[in-house]
Amino acid sequence: MKKGSGLSESLEDYLEVILDLEKTNKVARAKNIAERLDIKRGSVTGALKSLEEKGLVNYSPYSYITLTPKGEKIAREITRRHAGLRDFLYQVLQVDAETADATACRMEHVIDEQTMDRLMCFFDYIHSCPRTGPDWLENFTAHCSSKRHDWEQCDQCLSVCLARHRKKAGTMDAHE
Amino acid sequence: MKKGSGLSESLEDYLEVILDLEKTNKVARAKNIAERLDIKRGSVTGALKSLEEKGLVNYSPYSYITLTPKGEKIAREITRRHAGLRDFLYQVLQVDAETADATACRMEHVIDEQTMDRLMCFFDYIHSCPRTGPDWLENFTAHCSSKRHDWEQCDQCLSVCLARHRKKAGTMDAHE
DNA sequence: ATATTTTGTTTGGCATAACTAACTTTTTTA
DNA sequence: TAAAAAAGTTAGTTATGCCAAACAAAATAT
Numbered sequence: 551m552k553k554g555s556g557l558s559e560s561l562e563d564y565l566e567v568i569l570d571l572e573k574t575n576k577v578a579r580a581k582n583i584a585e586r587l588d589i590k591r592g593s594v595t596g597a598l599k600s601l602e603e604k605g606l607v608n609y610s611p612y613s614y615i616t617l618t619p620k621g622e623k624i625a626r627e628i629t630r631r632h633a634g635l636r637d638f639l640y641q642v643l644q645v646d647a648e649t650a651d652a653t654a655c656r657m658e659h660v661i662d663e664q665t666m667d668r669l670m671c672f673f674d675y676i677h678s679c680p681r682t683g684p685d686w687l688e689n690f691t692a693h694c695s696s697k698r699h700d701w702e703q704c705d706q707c708l709s710v711c712l713a714r715h716r717k718k719a720g721t722m723d724a725h726e
Numbered sequence: 727m728k729k730g731s732g733l734s735e736s737l738e739d740y741l742e743v744i745l746d747l748e749k750t751n752k753v754a755r756a757k758n759i760a761e762r763l764d765i766k767r768g769s770v771t772g773a774l775k776s777l778e779e780k781g782l783v784n785y786s787p788y789s790y791i792t793l794t795p796k797g798e799k800i801a802r803e804i805t806r807r808h809a810g811l812r813d814f815l816y817q818v819l820q821v822d823a824e825t826a827d828a829t830a831c832r833m834e835h836v837i838d839e840q841t842m843d844r845l846m847c848f849f850d851y852i853h854s855c856p857r858t859g860p861d862w863l864e865n866f867t868a869h870c871s872s873k874r875h876d877w878e879q880c881d882q883c884l885s886v887c888l889a890r891h892r893k894k895a896g897t898m899d900a901h902e
Numbered sequence: 903a904t905a906t907t908t909t910g911t912t913t914g915g916c917a918t919a920a921c922t923a924a925c926t927t928t929t930t931t932a
Numbered sequence: 933t934a935a936a937a938a939a940g941t942t943a944g945t946t947a948t949g950c951c952a953a954a955c956a957a958a959a960t961a962t
Contacts, residue, residue, distance in 0.1 A: 715880055
């Protein structure tokens with residue numbers, strides 16, 4: 551029971567795509583599923599049968615395809631992981647947008663609950679702790695290029711950081 | 727050409743295990759490979775043939791198994807990713823040791839070069855920037871539990887952080 | 903209403919990657 | 933050195949998941 555859904559990566563991808571097509575196109579069609587997953591139409595039929603047997607989609611030959619509540623729950627979970635991973639990769643690690651999305655798409659199938667929770671908590675921590683935040687992430691870019699920390703600016707960087715927090719704390723007090 | 731090696735996750739695992747067995751046992755044996763990967767002995771033979779065809783292992787029936795330079799290069803790359811991911815998950819996200827290792831073992835096959843580089847750079851940045859470092863990571867634990875930042879302590883936390891840096895900077899100057 | 907196009911399905915094939923069980927080679931031990 | 937045990941291989945089976953190509957149903961256009 552390492553991976554929540556117990557499904558193959560392939561079937562998880564089908565559910566994720568079907569959910570998205572339901573949202574954008576109102577309805578999911580085999581042709582669109584095939585396009586999104588970059589596979590042939592014929593391959594979709596077999597997968598739908600498999601998902602139907604597992605009670606994750608409502609499907610019979612030539613019918614419209616919809617997710618069952620059970621299938622939707624899994625699809626939403628995968629989508630949540632995808633978005634969380636993508637945001638971390640793009641906003642924190644500052645990987646380019648395409649790579650962030652593609653990598654998130656692969657990682658979403660192998661990350662476990664505990665790690666995902668911690669990652670999201672970490673993402674939140676970076677943005678809420680005064681010691682980090684947006685300017686700290688900006689400095690990361692410089693660190694990435696130079697591969698070493700620029701100690702000359704640390705004193706000023708820390709002073710600015712402290713001053714900003716005190717100003718913000720003051721504003722917050724005033725509102726109480 | 728998204729994934730460096732072009733190998734399946736399965737074959738990457740074989741190479742990784744063979745490298746480790748070479749290091750610890752001097753030599754890799756089919757039986758040990760099977761144990762490590764939790765598969766049957768019979769399954770190993772086919773994989774070794776496949777790796778042999780690809781020029782990644784030196785192998786003929788009943789012979790000892792060693793990595794070719796090409797195979798060793800890939801094995802080392804996978805191992806490097808494994809270690810880097812595991813350390814990030816364990817030391818930064820503070821996931822428990824077993825989960826960190828197991829998750830790293832799955833992620834190592836799906837992470838790309840750019841993302842891996844950035845992650846390692848980020849790991850380094852956390853440890854070398856005075857605004858973060860070990861005490862900042864300790865505070866992450868509290869943030870994880872409470873799910874919100876404790877603003878009461880931020881002023882002191884920042885002051886201590888600045889003072890520590892100045893003290894350290896002073897020590898560094900003295901050595902010049 | 904019928905012909906055409908689009909969409910969906912079926913069939914058979916291929917590749918991967920595992921399994922079991924029988925068999926062979928190698929190694930150990932008596 | 934011969935028997936027994938351990939390690940390795942082979943053959944046949946299974947499951948997943950894709951493909952191409954032929955076929956069937958549905959939708960669109962004339």
